[in-house]
Amino acid sequence: MKVIAVNGSPRKSGNTAILLQSALKGAETKGAETELINLYELDFRGCYSCFACKRKGSLCNGICAIQDGLREVLEKIMNCDLLLLGSPIYFGNVTGEMRSFLERLIFPSLSYNTGDRSVFQGEIDSAFVYTMNVTQEQMKQMNYEAIFNQNQAMLELFHGQSEIFICNDTYQFKDYSMYDASKFDEVRKARVKAEQFPIDCQKAFDLGFRLAKT
């Protein structure tokens, strides 16, 4: 059982990374082999629209043809059993790097032919971990869930089950007093970090444990 987690946050020790690491620990408890990939360490861009993956007789096999820093990662993902993606929300969406990564990951598996939506032959289960400043109520008002559902539908091209994991009201700075951020109540944020975030980490652990099949 191979599990790959992809961190779409520039922060290697931020909220997203911590939750992904918790999920990987859960999977490891089931004996899974795990790897965490930090997207911001890789040299890559989004889809070039070269259409090599859509050419008649293409030898791409559902893997993007571009030979750059993402190539090896995409090959590994195509051979894993469980894919965990994580991204902070930036302006109501995933980060730019995560979006570029998704273009390169998903487009080669998306069929332009009539019939089956996917050319992918295997089965990869997945989960997408989203972290954000806003509370659950604010998130609902702003309809972030439309983006989450859209990404879930994209990941379902890999024929596995795809879950959505949401962590609200994250602690953004090490020390709020050092920043111009008066709209955030530092005391309340600290309480959420102390009380809710450990619960979210446990839920992430449980997610990894549950999705890692033996």
Ligand SMILES: Cc1cc2nc3c(=O)[nH]c(=O)nc-3n(C[C@H](O)[C@H](O)[C@H](O)COP(=O)(O)O)c2cc1C
């Ligand atoms: C450029 C930028 C844009 C952001 N936009 C949003 C946003 O639209 N909604 C939100 O809830 N949080 C937003 N945030 C906050 C992050 O999503 C939040 O702090 C997240 O948990 C950070 O994840 P990390 O600790 O893994 O880096 C933004 C943060 C940055 C730096």
